[in-house]
Amino acid sequence: MAKFGIQVSMGQCRRAKKYALKLVEGSLVEHYGKLWSYGHEILRTNPGSTMKLEMEDGFCKGELLCAIGSDANDKIYPIAWAVVNVENKQNWKWFLELLIDDLNLNLGNGFSLMSDQHKNLKKRFTGAIYHTLFWRASKATTEHDFKVVMKEIETLNPDAHQYLMEKDPKTWSIASFKLEGVVMQLKMGSQKVFNIVIVDAKKKPVIIMLEELRLYMMDKIYNKKLKG
Template identity: 60%
Template sequence: MTKFGIQVSMSQCRRAKKYALNLVEGSLVEHYGVKQGWTECCRRIIELDGCFLKGVCEGELFCVIGRDVNGKIYHIAWAVVSVEIKQNWKWFLELLIDDLNLNLGNGFSLMSDQHKGLIEAVKELFPYVDHRQCARHICQNLQKRSTGAIYHTLFRRASKATTEHALKVVMKEIKTLNPYAHQYLIEKDPKTWPRAFFQAGRCCDAVENGFSESFYDVIVDARKKPIITMLEELRLYMMDKMHYQVLPSGLNQFELRGATDAYEVDLERKTCSCRLWQLNGYGCAHYVAIISYLNRDVEAYVDNMFSTTTFKKAYNYKISLMNGSDMWLETNYTPPLPPISRRTLGMPTTNRKKATTENTGTHMVSKAGKKIRCSICKEIGHNKTTCPQRRPQKLNVKKQKKQKVCVKQNTGQGSTSEPQQH
């Protein structure tokens, strides 16, 4: 290309851009040269290493992502390894065990995309962990093998079934529709992806690992940078994500500022500009941050509607006891008559009248891309009307019908005279 009368090639532009980035951010060799010093500095700040994310910065980026009590993303730890293999997963999980005192994984749940090295490492180090598979990954692979929206719908029903009976009903439907799809789900170990087999007491019914995908989108630009720059951007992002700045303004009035937003909180009136506190009565994350900043009791700002005193008031009254009809007292009042029945036009309705917004028709699923399976020979590509195994039987039936018609025509003339002898 030509700029200011000077011929400049694309390769020269790329080399110039690379040279400028090396001047600003440093080369990869320089980053790994100071990596040990950066690591020792970080060890004094945080001791957590953790779970799983794939990166492009000269290796693989593992990341631990959890959920807080509000169901939001909570970043725990991250680490860079050379390649995603079993030995690196073991090293990663051993650090996680030491930092979080996970022992053998009893009482914890882990969800992943079931990498082979990860599965083996978890079996060795976390024999009692509730290891779940991401239902979204399984559904995507299922739709590659069996096209059609019906498979997505049935699999979602199966993954969210909370009892074994409900799961068996949906799996039977899938098997009737496509035995190959049913066999694929059986091979994926149905005790690792439906809610029916999730261990109780974990307070998490998630069936897919969507948090990791949203985290991938956030760090797309950071993954393209050298290792120290990438790790520093991740550290600063985690700090901004977890930190709120509290600015007092008068008595019990505060402004809470995050990375990109700000909210007004009034503790005396129990209001927040996000309106969640006014709607639910027990507060939002913004007022909790201010209460923690003031070192006060969070429960003192919860509405009385959620107190045990209010709960007991609701059940303070009881229904009066009553004897059977044989012990009822006799009265001198004239017995009342039932109301006069009104007969309306047409047949009486027994079903509930549906609203205009309710779906009254049946939902038709498109069969575009669906493979037709014969119900006679179980082969793909034709149905029972064009099945080659059915055609000989159909021809024999047609011949038998023709013979019966011919016999009826010969014998059914209605004549009672004997045939003449020639």
């Protein structure tokens, strides 16, 4: 009696899935070709929104930049997002300048922005002890407590101590903030929570990703209004 069998490799499965998704969602080239039309449609159907589109020759998978705030119920509230070719200081500066202008923050006096760039420390210096000491230093409320923790870091690894001091403690340590007339609100997990929400969207082509972000926000705002 003859026997028949079909052997399919994991590589073939991945290629088949990629091909099927391309048929359904479109290619990266197709999405970039539609961005101008998509941008105009966003402005037409979402009055009061801000949309900026600056494109150079070629295309890339892109990096997603997000600004996350807190609503009146102390829940995460995405304020703005952008897709850039690479995450660097120049693109963050462009993004934050647009945010400042859009929210009428003038020179930004009285506002504090926190980023999740502490991840760079984890990439340079591996080990849970660095993570623990960094957060102890960032949360220290007095100069004395801050120096005590930083001395521990220096004893553990002088390079890690130098790296943190070069980042200027005024930008990441409560003990170095100017708190006159300011209400401090330290949110460690907002960006992490938002990343969990959009983890699947970030894997999709640019327009589908942007649409899923927009629909997420529309649904969030609508449900808040119903609840209110």
